[in-house]
Amino acid sequence: MRVLVLGGTTEARRLAGMVADEFDVVTSLAGRTTDPLRPAGDVRIGGFGGVDGLTRYLRDERIDAVVDATHPFAAAISGNAAVACGASGVPLLMVKRPGWTAGPGDEWHRVASLPEAAGLLPGLGRRVFLTTGRQGLAHFAGLDGCWFLARSVEPPTGAVPPHLEVLLDRGPFTVESERELIIGHRIDVLVTKDSGGADAKLVAARELGVPVLMVNRPPTPDARTVSTADAAASWLRTLGR
Template sequence: MRVLLLGGTADARRLAGLLVHEGHHVVSSLAGRTREPLLPAGEVRIGGFGGVEGLIAYLRGERIDVLVDATHPFAATMSEHAAVACAGLGVPRMVVDRPGWTASPGDVWHRVASLGEAAAVIPRLGRRVFLTTGRQGIAAFAELDECWFLARSVEPPDAVAPKRLDVVLDRGPFTVDGERRLMAGHRIDVLVTKDSGGPDAKLVAARELGIPVVMVNRPPAPPLGPLDRVAGVHAVTRAIAEAETRHP
């Protein structure tokens, strides 16, 4: 099968390795926002497609049999383009399921709909803020002069940023012990993150330290069409194997 894998996540890299091992032709598409991304197995393309029309042209030109959307849950534009393009061509679309986080006893979460709402909530919760929303979201907090920020990202921020900002350049996965030391050492009193799902070491550490969390909710997912399917990593590989047996 010829698979276009919209990636950039750990799940996508894992899935690419499994599919390549099974003999499929896999092209992983990365947005190109990180200068030195972790590259998956198989072929890799970096950069956008040029909107829906560009993606349609790519799917048709490369004779893609199935598109797998394993992007970050907040990559809403790319997911929307994929849904529209696949529906227009009748190409099956599989979405890798990445459940969001659920609060546990002891958590103090404040759910908001956007980074702007997160910035509005922060001043009444704390003054020393740990930002784990990615470097492109840092600009939303630039006007909060009364707060000090610790931001973590793979690369330095390249946009407007708060005046009082320290940046930790690091890439996960992270451990609970490491997150606890980082937050305690910087006297963090509020954590800001996106509901991306996956490993939740920082949330466990925040719970143990009694630190409130500002949780940015996910954007709405594109509606599913008749050829679309949502599944975990291994279920996607099984579905593609089943589709291969039916492929003319």
């Protein structure tokens, strides 16, 4: 069975490692980082060219199943996969880790988008820990009253806030290191996306009483969905039989 994994996440790499010896697995990466963590099996890098390009790829490569294990905010490719698989008759499974839920001691302010987060930010704090990815920095470029610590894997491009320090790093991170980062940079507000999974910075923010601007996930296509790589592997094995 030939499987296309739409990847870039921990779940995608774990899945490829679990089933690469059983199936012909190709993981597709968007190509937004120059040195991505490579999964087991074959890897392709770059976009497909929209729904039509992905539909052609499924046909030309004789793909038997697609697992969409992209980031929860990769709405475009998830939507394209749902349409292309529906048109091609190729089974599709989505792997989306559960989102975060605020608990006792959390001060979260949920917003629908990065522009909404930028609008609310000055009322919550002035020293900002921004962990929304380098592509979202432009939404905060007009806030010259705030100082930003932005963490990303790659340097930002395009418009950025005028008072910005960039920290190039790749997780996972520990609660202790996140606590030291927040204290050392005198952070008084955290901005992040509801990506789900274990997240040390949210624990550190709770412990230190730092408010969080949490950007909600975009809507997902109507497709069969599981929350773990193990469940996706079981689905593939059942399909393969």
